[in-house]
Amino acid sequence: MTHADLPRSSDLPPDTRWLARHAPRAARLVRSVWDVRVHDLDRVPATGPVILASNHIGLVDGPLLVLFAPRPTHALTKIEMFSSRAGGLLRRSGQIPLDRDAVDMAAVRASLRVLRDGGVLGIFPEGHRGAGEYDLFRPGVAYLALVTGAPVVPVTFFGTREPGGARSSLPRRGGSIDIVYGETWQTTPHEWPRTREQVRATAALLRQHLRGEVERARSLTGRDLPGPIPDPESHNHPSAGSKRGTP
Template identity: 55%
Template sequence: MSSHLELPRTDTVRHPRRYLLEPLRPVARWILRRRYDVVVHGAERVPASGPVVFAANHTGVIDGPLLAIFAPRPVHALTKIEMFSGRLGTFLLHAGQVPLDRFQTDVAAVRSCLRVLREGRAIGIFPEGRRGSGELERFHRGAAYFALAAGATVVPVSFFGTREPGAPSGSLPPRGARLDVVVGQPVGVPAQAWPRTREQVEVTSRSLWEHMRAELDAARRLTGRDLPGPLPPGDLERDPATGVVRLPEAPDTGAP
């Protein structure tokens, strides 16, 4: 495809593996629904074809699996590289997830995601970077970059119930808990030819951030639910402070 010849080129990049991505989703849904009451709202909003960036808030460890399993389209999600060890890492790779080194410019991860988008498929990203309150108080610029580079549609996703108030970041909801997955209104981002400037990415990031915060509020009204609040003291994972848009009243606390 000619789009793979655009900069950064992806014609020699291997597409993430897919053979476990689609066949396992129905089975995984059945398994999760035996433990939790999972309700997906607004699935019909997702475009049936074309490049899509699912951008979600992040409160609990189960958010990633929920996005991969319940998103209306199969998702290649950016996943921190620390998860790719042992049998879990092997499974994630074969299920099409993309390892990301968050503490340096990960060219391989960027090009893998662009390969996916340029083939009209979907990626998943958590713009907050790390688990926290889920209030979108910080916003990495990756979603904007991918959308600009591929001319993709960004679809906000809001999770409710994936972590109990006061519970640690690695905890799971209690058995039988209601988990709401709310798909927000998509927003199309026109492709921006190379070279894309920092200012263009910044402006698009702020626009997407405002849209996602508005959709998060709409999801609250729809479900009648709220987020679990901040993590317990000392439980906030280290996360790079670079490439982040933040509210003035939300200083970075990414230092170890």
Template identity: 50%
Template sequence: MSASPHAGTPRMELPSLDEVPHPRRWALYHINVYARWLIRRRFDVRLHETANIPETGPVVFASNHVGIIDGPLLAIFTPRPVHALTKSEMFEHWFLGPFLRWAGQIPLYRFGSDPAAVKLALRVLREGNAMGIYPEGTRGAGDLVRFNRGAAYFALASGAVVVPVTMLGSREPGGGISSLPHKGARIDIVYGEPFAVERVGWPRTREQVGLVSGLIQKHMQVQQDHALALTGRELPGPLPSEENND
């Protein structure tokens, strides 16, 4: 599928990102094979329809968000190295913070604008690489009803295709916000059909981003329905009512 929003404003080039260092990539190439082996000692992780992943060019992997291990699963198991936007609080941990930076993940401040995170993500895409994002913003039911505009913005700004990702089994029904699946649990990661977006130069309008975001949301919901039918699974449902999303 594709979206070609009409641009009523003149196209301009992206501002220079030459001063923005590309996130580290060594670990994503050389450590993931061992991380996959370790995770598969505990969980039965299955990948589906990886042929939908473009072998080259910029990609925005847009995933639903149901469990605490969604981020590591996306970064470790996706066949292409993924630099995922990750909440900045996780980088404050004495061990986890340095590890995430070493693994090429991008810290994101979620409660306001974060130009540094945006520039890092755009640098990744401009170099023809892949980034990951969770349009729902927080963990929850994973049904894509709540949907932020970040995926649309990055696709429009870079011309990257959006590949939907459906995570199933990373949180069990009734599980809390930080719960892990039981040992031996099956986790399915389904890569949906790419959604092509024509690049729109600066300045972009809120209307353009909103239009494309709505189209991506609908596409991801269709692909999620396909993933549920393909795997014979269901989403875990909402978090327990006493818990707040983070």
């Protein structure tokens, strides 16, 4: 299978130099606020394309996924964040804008460029903050794994939202946060055409693996997830479920 057989990727490679320079300093600053403990970091391959697929329970999951990864990581980030005060920082650090309410081909192309260049892509398959159990699962991560064959490394967060905490709440100062890297999952890349049924079947297998890694992380840390976000804040987007279409 040649590169020409695959979907077009972005012509603009993300810049990893800014992250390499500034992420360690930012991580030290975060550790001055919270007790961040990272487990099984060696499960992330040292070279080659990697997808970090993380559960999503709290506001700071995205920044922590990027700052504590062992390699420069480009995370799919909701497009609204790029219009906020953090927008300039997100662009400089090479994060990828994502329209969560549409099939965002620009985000797909940028993600493929990261992986084809042998980089690390961060993604939250649940789509929104919630209980972190993968009750909702968007199959885009499975699509990217099918296209590229990149290994998927599960990431499980504990402590980034307190039990009963609101959607935008932060953990208490000095609280402990655990980041657990899981066992790699990989599928064989499929040539064109890839059917929706293939993507859905792959997504089902990956979702099962990620759920198993949440359980392993529970046993490893002795911690539990915070539960659903209290109503009326909880998102109830039918489009965020596991039957959402893929590019």
